[in-house]
Amino acid sequence: MRAALVSTVSALLLLGAAQSALAAPAVSEVKVSIGPKLAEKADDLGQRDLDILSSELQRAVERRLPPRPGGGTLELVIEEAKPNHPTPQQLGNTPGLSYQSFGVGGARISGRYVDPTGKSTPIAYAWWETDIRWARYGSTWHDAEDAFDRLADRLVKDQFSDKR
Template sequence: MRRLAFLAPLAFAAGLAAPALAQEPRVTVTVGGDLIEEVEELGQRDVDLQLERLQTVVTRELDAHGVLGDAQVNLVLTDLKPNRPTFQQAADRPGLSVIDSLSIGGATIEGEVVMADGRRLPVHYARYSTSLADVRGFGTWQDADRAFNRLAANLASGRLVVR
């Protein structure tokens, strides 16, 4: 009887948590478009980290705002430009400096949000620096990260960016 007394509150708590878990948006991120051809040049490690970063940023923002609860968010990273050379680029071209070399960076993200009722809402977002004067910070992926954050904010506020 004591075992049941212990399990009953646990089962009750699990029952309450299940709907909350079911409402978390599911976010998947894959590589597509021209980026497929550039993965080797940028380095698989760096691209994988950016895929993970995009998924984390979007999931965190949607969770923080409690939106798109039962939706499936499928994103495709189609273009990715670093502000500074990646490790792979620096290894392939020894003349590049990971400190002094600077370029216009950013990212293009496409995809769709599949709502619980089956509606599919297309998503397209691109953000790049327009000049070297616009590049702020010292990170390799500074502008790409800015693109990820702005896409996540648009999704969380209900402004799905459509072509």
Template structure:
């Protein structure tokens, strides 16, 4: 009987904790129609990979920080610039070297956050290296990844528009 007396409050506490657990936000990412024209030059596979990366990054950061619970986040990639040539670019321009060609990269994202209370907040964020000296990574999408990570952290902190 004593075992049951101990288990009842424990079971109630676990049930309450489960009910209070945050439900993940809904994150959807698309590419703007204007950028879709340029996206073909980068390669559909690479662009889709960046859409998936932005979705995963925002979802991961918001989940880790328990931020924007039950919010609907709709993001639109309006620009992507790789730090190194994509496979499609190398195919289209054989003079490019995937290892030695380096450029300023980054991304621009717009969209909206609809909170659980129904409030709609516009989202606008961009990040680009300003010089080649700032290009620290050696991956094709290093600066775009930095933009995605910084946007996700800003969303988690309630900053939706980069000023």
């Protein structure tokens, strides 16, 4: 009986230590921008869609890491993004292109987290869908939004890079 109690207490202590090691960084501000290579594609993708991507990334991160006083700053840059369906701009630019066209998408994000003391930690993350079977059912930027959600989940766990 005593051994079971000791092992249970030990497990709880280890779990608590693991959770504090994976504590979310304190964030007071999230800044999102579009990288230069992606910005060059504004005429093809549409500036409106790039603005939507920026706001979706900010929303995904702030939903999981709500800004609070005394935290650091997350500076995120959407370097690359690929839609699942043609954007309205692409449909307008290309006669005969259909919204029913689909493909796999995703996004690559870089940036840095600057903590309240000024220490900077680089951020690098990319996620690209590999299975086309579900692509037809999602929104224009479904896979890119999945990449944003996955990045936000990693940031909550204090994982700033997808490098192993």
